[in-house]
Each structure stands twice: as C-alpha cells, then as structure tokens.
Amino acid sequence: MNGVKKAIQPLDLEMGQKVREYIDTLTKPPGSLGRLEELAIQLAEITSEAFPVVSPxxxxxxxxxxxxxxxxxxxxxxxxxxxxxxxxxxxxxxxxxxxxxxxxxxxxxxxxxxxxxxxxxxxxxxxxxxxxxxxxxxxxxxxxxxxxxxxxxxxxxxxxxxxxxxxxxxxxxxxxxxxxxxxxxxxxxxxxxxxxxxxxxxxxxxxxxxxxxxxxxxxxxxxxxxxxxxxxxxxxxxxxxxxxxxxxxxxxxxxxxxxxxxxxxxxxxxxxxxxxxxxxxxxxxxxxxxxxxxxxxxxxxxxxxxxxxxxxxxxxxxxxxxxxLQSASLMLKEMATFASAGISKE
Incomplete structure (x- = not known):
C-alpha cells in the first residue's frame, strides 16, 4: 500500500486558483453559478488542467x-x-x-x-x-x-x-x-x-x-x-x-x-x-x-x-x-469572457 500512497499526489491548488480567477472573467455576476463554480475549480485541482474534461x-x-x-x-x-x-x-x-x-x-x-x-x-x-x-x-x-x-x-x-x-x-x-x-x-x-x-x-x-x-x-x-x-x-x-x-x-x-x-x-x-x-x-x-x-x-x-x-x-x-460535472467543465470551456464578448463589467 505504500506505493499507492506515494502515487497519490496533493491537489494542484495553483491550477485551482488560476481557474478561480478565470471564472470571474466569464459573462456572469461573480459566484452566480454557485456550486458549479466550486466544481469547476475542484476538477481543475484534481486533473491539473485549466479546462478539465470529464467525458467519457x-x-x-x-x-x-x-x-x-x-x-x-x-x-x-x-x-x-x-x-x-x-x-x-x-x-x-x-x-x-x-x-x-x-x-x-x-x-x-x-x-x-x-x-x-x-x-x-x-x-x-x-x-x-x-x-x-x-x-x-x-x-x-x-x-x-x-x-x-x-x-x-x-x-x-x-x-x-x-x-x-x-x-x-x-x-x-x-x-x-x-x-x-x-x-x-x-x-x-x-x-x-x-x-x-x-x-x-x-x-x-x-x-x-x-x-x-x-x-x-x-x-x-x-x-x-x-x-x-x-x-x-x-x-x-x-x-x-x-x-x-x-x-x-x-x-x-x-x-x-x-x-x-x-x-x-x-x-x-x-x-x-x-x-x-x-x-x-x-x-x-x-x-x-x-x-x-x-x-x-x-x-x-x-x-x-x-x-x-x-x-x-x-x-x-x-x-x-x-x-x-459536465456542466461545470463546459462552463469553463465554452462560456465567453467579458473581454471576448465585448461586454462591459462596469
């Protein structure tokens, strides 16, 4: 079991922080997608990917x-x-x-x-x-x-x-x-x-x-x-x-x-x-x-x-x-940012 323990690494919290910041640039009020936002961050920390994929x-x-x-x-x-x-x-x-x-x-x-x-x-x-x-x-x-x-x-x-x-x-x-x-x-x-x-x-x-x-x-x-x-x-x-x-x-x-x-x-x-x-x-x-x-x-x-x-x-x-989980991952991948959509945040 020791080999298994060594194989399991800590979450990638740095990637999670990057995704957290990116989510705040998407075309929606901050936090308005609730737990979907939390899930997207968790998936990023798990997979160490900015745009995590859960399918299939x-x-x-x-x-x-x-x-x-x-x-x-x-x-x-x-x-x-x-x-x-x-x-x-x-x-x-x-x-x-x-x-x-x-x-x-x-x-x-x-x-x-x-x-x-x-x-x-x-x-x-x-x-x-x-x-x-x-x-x-x-x-x-x-x-x-x-x-x-x-x-x-x-x-x-x-x-x-x-x-x-x-x-x-x-x-x-x-x-x-x-x-x-x-x-x-x-x-x-x-x-x-x-x-x-x-x-x-x-x-x-x-x-x-x-x-x-x-x-x-x-x-x-x-x-x-x-x-x-x-x-x-x-x-x-x-x-x-x-x-x-x-x-x-x-x-x-x-x-x-x-x-x-x-x-x-x-x-x-x-x-x-x-x-x-x-x-x-x-x-x-x-x-x-x-x-x-x-x-x-x-x-x-x-x-x-x-x-x-x-x-x-x-x-x-x-x-x-x-x-x-699919919704959380697709939110990251497919939603526009305020900048890309030309929408004012002010």
Missing part, C-alpha cells in the same frame, strides 16, 4: 456475495446477485440505462459472486466464492482483501487507459448493506441502531434483527479501527474492497471519482483510511436515504450534489449526477 465517464460495477445473508438480513435471496449480473450484461438495469444516457464506458466485474458466471462480457476477477458469514468466521483473509483491492485498482487503471476521464463505481451483492453498516459502525464509533436501514427493503422487525447480527459480529470479530485491511478482512465484502482499490487508482491517476450512495461511500472512507489524500479526488453524487449515509458523508467531509431519495446502488445515483 467509466462505469465499473463490482459484483460479489456475502456469507452473512445466511442470517436473514436481506429481502432477497443470494441467487439474485447472479441474476442481476446477467441483467447488467443484457443492459436491463438502471445503471445500464443511465450509463447509456451519459455515453459512459461500462463493465461488470465478478470479484466474488458465489457461483460461476459463464457469459460473454463479464470481467472475471473472482477472489473467492463469496465471503464467509462474519457472524461465525472472518469474512476473508488479509491476502484476499489485498487481492480484491488490487483487482479494483487494475480495472480502474484499465478503464482510464481506455480513455475514461471520470470514474463511477457501482456494486451488486445481496446483503451488502450489512457489512457496509458494520464497517461504518467501526469507523464512526456510533451505535449500530443509528446506522442500519432497510437496505433492499426489509421490514421493521428485520431491521432490529439486522442490527443484532451486526452487533454480535462486531463483538466476536473485534476489527481494528486503525487497520482498514483488518476491517475488510473481518467484516467486509469483496466488492467493497474492489471499489476501494478503484478509488485509489483514480486518485493516483488524477481522475475525478464520482461517488455513489451508501455502500460506495463506505469504500470511499476505506480508501481515505488507506491514503488520506485520496478523498481529495472524490465528489459525492447524491445523498442516499439509507440512514448511515449521512454519517458516512460527515466522516468523508463531502456534500452530495443531489438528494433524490435514491437507495438502489449499482452506481446509479452517481451516473444521474454526472451531467452536473
């Missing part, structure tokens, strides 16, 4: 299963993970629709689905067939965590090499709000009752059961708050680790990372734990209705672009927010 976006959906579904924490059976991967490959999911809408590059990575997927189009990076049930054993080994992070890093680098100018990361894994909530409990120190939500749509009594499952796991596994690899190994998920690695790759390559909802934000927090500078390269697309998301956003220190009551995952909310 690159969408990577990591799919994996979770042993903890044995405890009855999800509204759906584990087989749905495979079924949804096939839906992604057949372009039938929400993230397919939104990726097509924004002209994004797209891939699905099997990083830990509990069954073999023999279908054209899926990228095979399976570390193991789902995690262990962390109520009874560690979710995975440290070596498996490191392999999953490396796989995510490699897929993001490949997407960037293919020309992607912005990363949108998504996940598919029945039961994955449970490890995400458990990880957040460790990172935040907050009571699990304030963090656990409906996930895929479980009933109120199941929420209480889910809280109990997580509390029991945390008591038995005792993940080390100061060691993100240990946290992932004991109570994490393979797709969560994969997204973490992809975010580190985005930061190392000065490519903006448009963070999706609750589960993706947990990966963002883990990437920040591995390298604090990585979070500078992140922009949060939307606020999820999952209760833990607000606490995760506070820990990440980010304000989301949208609040549409979404809780789907897959990278869907980030893809919906992507046109806002």
């Amino acid at each position: 976006a690159g969408v990577i959906v990591f799919a994996a299963d979770h042993g903890v579904v044995e405890e009855g924490v999800s509204a759906f059976p584990q087989e749905v993970t495979v079924q949804m991967v096939m839906n992604f490959l057949n372009s039938g999911a929400a993230i397919n629709v939104f990726s097509k809408q924004i002209g994004a590059m797209f891939e699905v990575v099997d990083i830990g689905v509990a069954a073999d997927i023999e279908a054209d189009g899926v990228v095979k990076r399976k570390i193991r067939y789902g995690t262990g049930n962390f109520c009874k054993q560690d979710a995975m080994t440290r070596e498996e965590v490191e392999k999953a992070i490396a796989a995510g890093y490699e897929r993001a680098e490949h997407m960037i090499e293919q020309g992607s100018k912005c990363l949108i990361l998504g996940e598919m894994g029945i039961g994955n709000t449970t490890p995400s909530s458990a990880i957040l409990a460790v990172l935040s120190g907050q009571d699990i009752s304030t963090l656990v939500g409906r996930g895929t749509g479980i009933a109120a009594e199941k929420i209480i059961h889910k809280q109990g499952v997580i509390e029991r796991a945390l008591k038995d596994r005792k993940p080390d708050r100061k060691d993100p690899i240990d946290i992932l190994a004991k109570i994490g998920g393979l797709e969560i680790a994969g997204m973490t690695g992809a975010m580190l790759a985005g930061a190392a390559n000065r490519v903006p990372i448009l963070v999706d909802g609750f589960i993706c934000t947990i990966s963002a927090l883990l990437a920040k734990e591995i390298c604090d500078t990585a979070s500078n390269y992140m922009i949060v697309g939307h606020r999820s209705v999952e209760p833990g998301h607000e606490i995760a956003l506070q820990l990440l220190g980010k304000k989301p672009l949208l609040d549409l009551g979404l809780r789907l995952g897959e990278g869907s909310g980030a893809a919906v927010a992507f046109p806002i």
Whole structure:
C-alpha cells in the first residue's frame, strides 16, 4: 500500500486558483453559478488542467456475495446477485440505462459472486466464492482483501487507459448493506441502531434483527479501527474492497471519482483510511436515504450534489449526477469572457 500512497499526489491548488480567477472573467455576476463554480475549480485541482474534461465517464460495477445473508438480513435471496449480473450484461438495469444516457464506458466485474458466471462480457476477477458469514468466521483473509483491492485498482487503471476521464463505481451483492453498516459502525464509533436501514427493503422487525447480527459480529470479530485491511478482512465484502482499490487508482491517476450512495461511500472512507489524500479526488453524487449515509458523508467531509431519495446502488445515483460535472467543465470551456464578448463589467 505504500506505493499507492506515494502515487497519490496533493491537489494542484495553483491550477485551482488560476481557474478561480478565470471564472470571474466569464459573462456572469461573480459566484452566480454557485456550486458549479466550486466544481469547476475542484476538477481543475484534481486533473491539473485549466479546462478539465470529464467525458467519457467509466462505469465499473463490482459484483460479489456475502456469507452473512445466511442470517436473514436481506429481502432477497443470494441467487439474485447472479441474476442481476446477467441483467447488467443484457443492459436491463438502471445503471445500464443511465450509463447509456451519459455515453459512459461500462463493465461488470465478478470479484466474488458465489457461483460461476459463464457469459460473454463479464470481467472475471473472482477472489473467492463469496465471503464467509462474519457472524461465525472472518469474512476473508488479509491476502484476499489485498487481492480484491488490487483487482479494483487494475480495472480502474484499465478503464482510464481506455480513455475514461471520470470514474463511477457501482456494486451488486445481496446483503451488502450489512457489512457496509458494520464497517461504518467501526469507523464512526456510533451505535449500530443509528446506522442500519432497510437496505433492499426489509421490514421493521428485520431491521432490529439486522442490527443484532451486526452487533454480535462486531463483538466476536473485534476489527481494528486503525487497520482498514483488518476491517475488510473481518467484516467486509469483496466488492467493497474492489471499489476501494478503484478509488485509489483514480486518485493516483488524477481522475475525478464520482461517488455513489451508501455502500460506495463506505469504500470511499476505506480508501481515505488507506491514503488520506485520496478523498481529495472524490465528489459525492447524491445523498442516499439509507440512514448511515449521512454519517458516512460527515466522516468523508463531502456534500452530495443531489438528494433524490435514491437507495438502489449499482452506481446509479452517481451516473444521474454526472451531467452536473459536465456542466461545470463546459462552463469553463465554452462560456465567453467579458473581454471576448465585448461586454462591459462596469
């Protein structure tokens, strides 16, 4: 991980200042485009470019299963993970629709689905067939965590090499709000009752059961708050680790990372734990209705672009927010200055 930390450089604040000054020459009252101006400056600092480009976006959906579904924490059976991967490959999911809408590059990575997927189009990076049930054993080994992070890093680098100018990361894994909530409990120190939500749509009594499952796991596994690899190994998920690695790759390559909802934000927090500078390269697309998301956003220190009551995952909310980043970059590239338009500023 030390090599990754060295690869992630500080933001280019000098370029950000140049862009800030340039924005004040555009044909509009100062500050009148609000957060779009802030985004344009942030994109300039991330990319070290005066006229940052964010298109095409690159969408990577990591799919994996979770042993903890044995405890009855999800509204759906584990087989749905495979079924949804096939839906992604057949372009039938929400993230397919939104990726097509924004002209994004797209891939699905099997990083830990509990069954073999023999279908054209899926990228095979399976570390193991789902995690262990962390109520009874560690979710995975440290070596498996490191392999999953490396796989995510490699897929993001490949997407960037293919020309992607912005990363949108998504996940598919029945039961994955449970490890995400458990990880957040460790990172935040907050009571699990304030963090656990409906996930895929479980009933109120199941929420209480889910809280109990997580509390029991945390008591038995005792993940080390100061060691993100240990946290992932004991109570994490393979797709969560994969997204973490992809975010580190985005930061190392000065490519903006448009963070999706609750589960993706947990990966963002883990990437920040591995390298604090990585979070500078992140922009949060939307606020999820999952209760833990607000606490995760506070820990990440980010304000989301949208609040549409979404809780789907897959990278869907980030893809919906992507046109806002396009607007910020095009504002810089295409708006006239007062001088070029012959408009008096006085």
